[in-house]
Amino acid sequence: MQNDDLTAKLKSASSKCTCLDGKNKLLQQELLSMKAIEKKCEKLENKKQKLKQEIVNLKRHMEMNMVELSEVLLYKQKIEERARQDVEDKLEEVNQILQLKKKEDEKAAAEIYEEFLAAFEESDGNKAKTFVCGGVVNAAKEEHETDEKIGKIYHPSSRFADQENPPNQSSNERPPSLLVPKPVWLRLVNIIEEKETEDVPDDLDGAPIEEELDGAPLEDVDGIPIDATPIDDLDGVPMKSFDDDLDGVPLLDAAEDSKKNDPIFKVAPSK
Incomplete structure (x- = not known):
């Protein structure tokens, strides 16, 4: 009886031991899992601390940068003000x-104008037209043009000279075959010889002016020479300028006409 009871107790004890072994294993597994979770928590805590430290550092860095930015803006404003003042x-x-410079130019222009007026008042008869444009005197050009106009009035042959010698053609480019008029003294000698050889008609007194001019050479009519000699044949012959014909001819009428029609000088409006 005692053996049976002992065997039964042994069996119950062994069954309890097996149950406890199973529980022990479960508890060990749970303990391992808890240790792993604890390690993870520690790691997360460390990361949290690091993140907090980084946040603090970022805040400090931001505060420092904000202070530097304000200083930069202030410095930039000072530079802009200084540059504006310099400009x-x-x-x-x-x-x-x-x-x-404007005052000096005006003074110089006034002096030039006064000198021009003084020179113009002292000039001989005020023959040339002089123009003052913008305070600049160009008397030489206008005097040259006036001389050319007067030469065409008192020398009709100069108009044909302009046709034979275009203004765009220089003297070196003119062909040598052009003819030049004879000197004045040679033309006068020819006229005298022709008049001596001609017979004067009896009824010349009653003839009109047109009939009197029919037999006369054209030199007597309008001063235009008909006879001409090539340039190659004039070697050694003294030449005389057409301007010599103006000796003794008064130029007062042309000057008076120019004074009546055109002003003596013109002043361009200042800009």
């Missing part, structure tokens, strides 16, 4: 220089 000073200096 204004330079513009003021340039404006003063331009004003001084």
